[in-house]
Amino acid sequence: MTADSQLTYLPERASWFLWTPDPATLDSGVPADTTATMRLAIPDGDKIVARDVSGQEMSLHEGWRWLRDREPAQTDSDSLRAWTHLARDPDADTALLPVAAHCAVAVDGAHIHTAGATTLHLHSALRLTDTLVGAGLAARLRGYQLAGVQWLTGHEGGAVLADDMGLGKTIQTLALMLGKSEEAHLVICPTSVSTNWEREITRHAPGLRIVGDRCEPGSGTVTVTTYARLRRDPARFTECSWGVVAFDEAQQIKNPRTLAYRTATAIRADYRLAITGTPVENELGDLWALGDLVRPGFLGTRSRFRDRYVIPIQRRGSTTAAERLATHTRDLVLRRTKAEVAPELPARQVIDIACTITDEQRRLYDRALAESFDTGLGFGATRRTNVLALLTRLKQVCNHPAQVLGQDGPLAKRSGKFDRVSDMLDETLTTGTGCLVFTQYTAMGRLLAGDLAERHGITVPFLHGGLRPTSRDRIVSDFQDGTGPSILVLSLRAAGFGLNLTRATTVIHYDRWWNPAVEDQASDRAHRIGQDQPVTVYTLRAAGTVEDHIATMQARKRGLADAALTGSDADLLTLGDDELYEVLRLNLGATP
């Protein structure tokens, strides 16, 4: 390590940053995680300027352990020496810290945290981690997630959590709840994601106990319910008092005149959290609705907000009003983009989303099973044909009733996966994130593209095997150079090879294929050479259906060298009727 290596604690990322005033001299004598670029306040001649500085980022705990274990050296810079000293003696005076030790530029771009505030942040992050582990958090929070939980906890009353899709809003919410483990918490979400919430709680926060929405909430419980149920039975939720109430996909209840919104405002809780990827979906008024839901009065009355912000900003482009709104919502809304936290994100992460099926899907699914098994599946080649036909029908039901019934619509509120993907696509459209949606079925691809055309008035191309090479090339180049829409729907098999679609940083697999290699190959359209952003791959599945089984099979196959050769639905063909039925039947309580 060189003599002028500086160590800075970054409160807004809950991590350490090792850098040198002269980048050429930086070397790695430390267990640094990643090379990264951070915005620091550094001297330039006779003044201090905010500048992007490259260096190495270390996680909170790794850095802390390293500091405690290392021997201070004669050549240490003052910042490194001071942090080393503080790590060994927690009571040491923070006045030891030179500015270089706490010079991370705050979000407003004009301030840094004082030495005292930075040290408080650090100690509270260390304490919070211990608390969360003690309360039963099974996941390891990334630095920005830990900083996010700290931020949320520090904003009493409530907040809007508006991080980009894929950054872990759910896990931060669960951590917030675990931090108040003696209370009863409530999650209200769209029906399509309620199962996913339950699975995430079981997996990441075993310290929390899920109770059905008819059971009595108690200490350390989470009640997961839906907006539909909130509308049907408001008293059930407004009559008691909650610890944290989380409104997931909160943009869905942004209209203050609706019953759902009014009921939501009537729920009593110590902490009210609105979770959304699109705090401003169509217009600034949306932000007022979310803000007033979580912190009543904070943004003033609705009409005053309109007079002072919405009209000046939207009608006459007032930059002063926009800046003031940005400044003041910084205290209300926590929003980090994928790019901001990029060094901490893996280059490619896969997120599995379990979607709750609708009653209509459940009926169609059960009927398809009953019909096949009642008629009998037969033997030999006939059996093979019948089983494959049944599997196809079940997977179509999972996708959308309209697909299996050969309809064009209506599409909303009939399929858990479809409703979920609609929310996700709305979000990527708002943020302009490039997004690929893969499906195995041409009919489903058409439904997806058709729905986007209808709801957003955009023509989303559907890239499938039936296209001529010229049309196909044009779709690809329009997508890549940004002249086309930011979303592309693709058929899984037609799009597996040769395409370069690196504008996409989000990949959604609408349905599951037996062979993980096929899915991987499709995802690689986005994650390939030339991609400099982290790619997030979402795999959707209808919870409790054959898609759970496919996911389990995939997990088993993934990593096998010959997965590409053996992955298929062949193993189901070898099962007898009873075993096959057991695999395919609905199992809505399961949490694989």
Place this chain on the structure above:
Amino acid sequence: MTREFGATAWGRAWLKMIEPVLITGPPDRDLPRARALARRAIEDLAIETNQVTVRLTERGHEHKITLNIPTWNREEQNVVARTIGQAASSWSGDLPDHLVTELTSAGVSITPPIGEITATSDTGEASRRHVLAICYALVQKVDEEPVVAVRLRMPRVTAPHSGGSASDDMLALADIDPRTFYATIIL
């Protein structure tokens, strides 16, 4: 419906100064021209205690014009301080509309008479129309941030702050000494 000028009582107080309710003479032809200039021709409006500075471009000529707004007298300042109290430190720069009525009935006018506002220009040219145009633009700024109406008429030292994010936990970049940036200072 939100008014383009005078959406809040504070902005309306300024609007009344330039558009008197009782019209006694022939229509003032400068007013429509001034509104049009306020919409299109004014840029970089900056407010520094009792001064409002803008860049105004008319027929290809750019003027940098500063308006000097007279402050309240000592007695008026006391009334304002008493009436507004804590409201002025609200996070958003907003002030309740009813305070305008309270101040007016206590004999304090939100605005000075228009004749007491003086203008200076880098081109030596600042017509009545220009002054009116800047006042219209100011009405909108006051609508966005009513506390501006108070700041404009308070002397420098006592002018209340609009809400800001700076606190004891934060250090402004401008307040850091570059010479001791890397060094622990032993007191």
